[in-house]
Amino acid sequence: MPRESSNLVQRSFALMPQFIDTKVAEPPRVADEALIAKAIGGDRRAFGQLVERHYDFIFRTACKWCGKVSDAEDVAQDVCVKLASILRSFDGRSAFTSWLYRVTLNAVRDMQRARSRRGRNVDRYAEVAPDEYLPDQEDSAAAKEMWDAVRRLPDQQRDAVLLIYAEGMSHAEAGVIMGCKEATVSWHVHEAKKTLRGLL
Amino acid sequence: MSNHDDFDDKLAALKGLNPPAPNEARRNQALDAAMLAFDAEQKHATQGSSIISRLSSMFANARRNFVMDNRLTYGLGTAAVALLLLPLGYQLYTSTAITPVGVPPVTVTTTAEPAPLGGEAEQTVEVLVNGTAAMETPTADLEIRLDDRGEASPPVEEGEADMAVMAPAPEAAPLGEVAKPVMRTLAQPGGAQPQMSAGVQPLSEPFAEPMMVAPTDPSGDTFAKFTESPVKIVKNEPVSTFSIDVDTAAYSYVRRALNEGWVPEPDAVRIEELVNYFSYDYPAATDAATPFKPTVSVYPTPWNDKTQLVQIGIKGYVPPVTEDKASNLVFLLDTSGSMDQPDKLPLLKRAFGLLVDQLGENDTVSIVAYAGSAGVVLEPTSGSEKTKILSALDNLSAGGSTAGAAGIELAYQLAEQHKVTGGVNRVILATDGDFNVGIDDPEDLKTYIKNKRDGGVFLSVLGFGSGNLGDDTMQALAQNGNGNASYIDSFKEAQKVLVADAGGTLDTIAKDVKIQVEFNPAVVSEYRLIGYETRALNREDFNNDKVDAGDVGAGTMVTALYEITPVGSGAELNDPLRYETDAAATPDAAAATEFGFLKLRYKEPDSDTSKLIEVPIGKDLAVDSLEAASADDRWAAAVAAFGQKLKGSVYGDMAWADIRKLAQGARGEDEAGYRAEFMGMIDMAAVLRPNVVPATPIDETEVAPEPEVVPEPEMTPVPEAVPAPEAVPVN
Numbered sequence: 051m052p053r054e055s056s057n058l059v060q061r062s063f064a065l066m067p068q069f070i071d072t073k074v075a076e077p078p079r080v081a082d083e084a085l086i087a088k089a090i091g092g093d094r095r096a097f098g099q100l101v102e103r104h105y106d107f108i109f110r111t112a113c114k115w116c117g118k119v120s121d122a123e124d125v126a127q128d129v130c131v132k133l134a135s136i137l138r139s140f141d142g143r144s145a146f147t148s149w150l151y152r153v154t155l156n157a158v159r160d161m162q163r164a165r166s167r168r169g170r171n172v173d174r175y176a177e178v179a180p181d182e183y184l185p186d187q188e189d190s191a192a193a194k195e196m197w198d199a200v201r202r203l204p205d206q207q208r209d210a211v212l213l214i215y216a217e218g219m220s221h222a223e224a225g226v227i228m229g230c231k232e233a234t235v236s237w238h239v240h241e242a243k244k245t246l247r248g249l250l
Numbered sequence: 251m252s253n254h255d256d257f258d259d260k261l262a263a264l265k266g267l268n269p270p271a272p273n274e275a276r277r278n279q280a281l282d283a284a285m286l287a288f289d290a291e292q293k294h295a296t297q298g299s300s301i302i303s304r305l306s307s308m309f310a311n312a313r314r315n316f317v318m319d320n321r322l323t324y325g326l327g328t329a330a331v332a333l334l335l336l337p338l339g340y341q342l343y344t345s346t347a348i349t350p351v352g353v354p355p356v357t358v359t360t361t362a363e364p365a366p367l368g369g370e371a372e373q374t375v376e377v378l379v380n381g382t383a384a385m386e387t388p389t390a391d392l393e394i395r396l397d398d399r400g401e402a403s404p405p406v407e408e409g410e411a412d413m414a415v416m417a418p419a420p421e422a423a424p425l426g427e428v429a430k431p432v433m434r435t436l437a438q439p440g441g442a443q444p445q446m447s448a449g450v451q452p453l454s455e456p457f458a459e460p461m462m463v464a465p466t467d468p469s470g471d472t473f474a475k476f477t478e479s480p481v482k483i484v485k486n487e488p489v490s491t492f493s494i495d496v497d498t499a500a501y502s503y504v505r506r507a508l509n510e511g512w513v514p515e516p517d518a519v520r521i522e523e524l525v526n527y528f529s530y531d532y533p534a535a536t537d538a539a540t541p542f543k544p545t546v547s548v549y550p551t552p553w554n555d556k557t558q559l560v561q562i563g564i565k566g567y568v569p570p571v572t573e574d575k576a577s578n579l580v581f582l583l584d585t586s587g588s589m590d591q592p593d594k595l596p597l598l599k600r601a602f603g604l605l606v607d608q609l610g611e612n613d614t615v616s617i618v619a620y621a622g623s624a625g626v627v628l629e630p631t632s633g634s635e636k637t638k639i640l641s642a643l644d645n646l647s648a649g650g651s652t653a654g655a656a657g658i659e660l661a662y663q664l665a666e667q668h669k670v671t672g673g674v675n676r677v678i679l680a681t682d683g684d685f686n687v688g689i690d691d692p693e694d695l696k697t698y699i700k701n702k703r704d705g706g707v708f709l710s711v712l713g714f715g716s717g718n719l720g721d722d723t724m725q726a727l728a729q730n731g732n733g734n735a736s737y738i739d740s741f742k743e744a745q746k747v748l749v750a751d752a753g754g755t756l757d758t759i760a761k762d763v764k765i766q767v768e769f770n771p772a773v774v775s776e777y778r779l780i781g782y783e784t785r786a787l788n789r790e791d792f793n794n795d796k797v798d799a800g801d802v803g804a805g806t807m808v809t810a811l812y813e814i815t816p817v818g819s820g821a822e823l824n825d826p827l828r829y830e831t832d833a834a835a836t837p838d839a840a841a842a843t844e845f846g847f848l849k850l851r852y853k854e855p856d857s858d859t860s861k862l863i864e865v866p867i868g869k870d871l872a873v874d875s876l877e878a879a880s881a882d883d884r885w886a887a888a889v890a891a892f893g894q895k896l897k898g899s900v901y902g903d904m905a906w907a908d909i910r911k912l913a914q915g916a917r918g919e920d921e922a923g924y925r926a927e928f929m930g931m932i933d934m935a936a937v938l939r940p941n942v943v944p945a946t947p948i949d950e951t952e953v954a955p956e957p958e959v960v961p962e963p964e965m966t967p968v969p970e971a972v973p974a975p976e977a978v979p980v981n
Binding site: 102108110113119130140 | 262289292
């Protein structure tokens, strides 16, 4: 592991430049991998730095995925708390951001499942929620419509479509995050398109 | 098709959705929660104390903010459970007294009701070791385990155990079943060891085998693979050739393993290194011109009364103290992150401190670090400036995870700059197994070291720690660098290697030392070289000065053992050939008085041509009984027997108690206590790897012959010989 870490650093940022929003966060000076290693070793400050650095990424990802600011905030907090215990399971085989993306996606999904179990109360609540997330002004209604349609897709189709079209990843990169093969991603996209054509 | 493209465009609109910036307050709240969870995690990981109160207070906060929305608790609840279970499970797995590091968790079978002796236990309940229980009672009731085939073992409970052991002979088979699970528990390193009793050993006989083939292997260290040298027929292959081996790394490694309670893998046990660890009272050569003379003795084999052992001993010339050779030492030290363990970098610092203490103003020391903090740590400094050297050593810290610069080239460069003619020029590499010294390819690295060796700078390797140790690489590098590989497992070992044997470690008096023995087919029918498997040479290599071999330092002792089968002893493992003509085998009278002929080649340190020493191994050297052999001879035989048994050799199995007895009688003065320590290792090995052959009863007269190793348990004269009640360790 140690010997590969230099490669990892290069990979993590070369692979997904869009994850590092330069407007929000400066490119990190200390490599994520170093912080992770320290945090696993019990370094409180390193852990704090790591979470702080990636909070925005987690939040934005969650936001896109669940479509509501309040939900995204809950999910982001949930992920931050979880990180304390699951960070040691990060094995360095994929880039940290890929791993984090997956963790966030899972958290979103957990939340949505829990809500569907809890029934209509929450749905009713959600309908009147004031914090419905609004697209930028220049965004057409079409974009919002499309998002809503995509969010209604089955989990894997939705993930595939969003990773590829919203995040601009290649099928291979999406495969890394979804934990499946490139061909599987392509198939999910194909299926999703079929469904969406029916919906729109 | 165009439809398809349109749709892609539509989908591209997904990108146009930019989430708003996160709310600062919520952001801080999330970060606080994360820190809280982290602290709880850390606290939990180290102390295992409860964190529930802290977490619930966090939930309370969350609820206050989202009064109507109880969704949040779901996620946090999951996190809380994860926080509790993950570290708890992790800690229990790694840190309870009964769970040895690197060994899978123990499965315990508790029996609801005693089943009839010898019958199948049907009412067994399998329980995983419960965490809390295990913590409260570190040596918990782990008497019984399921065996490999998944058959439930007969119950062993308080009274049951006594019955089991005292039961009469015809019941021996079920007895074995009883004994077996007990043995297995004992084989696990851990608290159960002291409960071992020799009495159970014979019971396990039919079952010891499956355990023997599966030694615990938690190490992760790598060793060169080798198979034991086979028995050779003198008529076919009268000549045996090998390079000497002065390393002792295998001994320290084995000692560490046994002390930590696990059986080292067979390839880690190089018998010649075990034997060579000890000092023997061989007469030393008197001058540097002939740096050593071989000492040969022949005595009966302790594990086979029909064969004999030929012991060849060499002691290197010890230069008088007045000959203060200047040394130019370069320490090439691994400071990678993995060295940051008490038995690695801190031990390394103290070890090198010992070495520095012995240096004088003639000597220079430089320090180069690689990996982590790479580069020259100390420019060449006179040995008299001890404070400077020691503080440089002290300031080293392990850290960093990536490969360092070209450490080895830097080290050799420094060594060459300050080369002393006629003195010691040596790079000492200390590592835990990371050889990322700047040359990646192992073959290139060997060639590089070889070239530097020819230029007069030698290399020694010191290994530290376990888990990552590249023993094979260590050996290969040291051999190519005319140095030795030592394994430093303790401060005491550092003291031995760097102080007591410093001359042998640093000051080479002869290089490329090869031994060739030609056996006399008229006297010896079969022979076997014990150990030296990794050092075997071709017959023609002996006279080829280009072939590299082992080196002898000042005062170093080297011992080689052959087990020989005299003609007509009846102990031959090979049947005579039906069509063999004996016409050629009529030796003259002189030849019939010799077992064989020993030839030894060596080069002086600065020479490229070898010198030859020849000694006949006469029959007059042989002694009739083991008692007549010298204590050193018996000691060497005991160590060899120990090594063979520990690695599960197919040759010569002795009972541990017999090995111990043999060693006990040969301890001699043992001023440094190394031999006493070895006695402890025998005891430990006896617990970890119980006998296949029953021990001969110690207190009785020596009449009882060792029973053959037979699969039928009825054959073993078991129960009468066993002191019954304490035989099975039941709490």
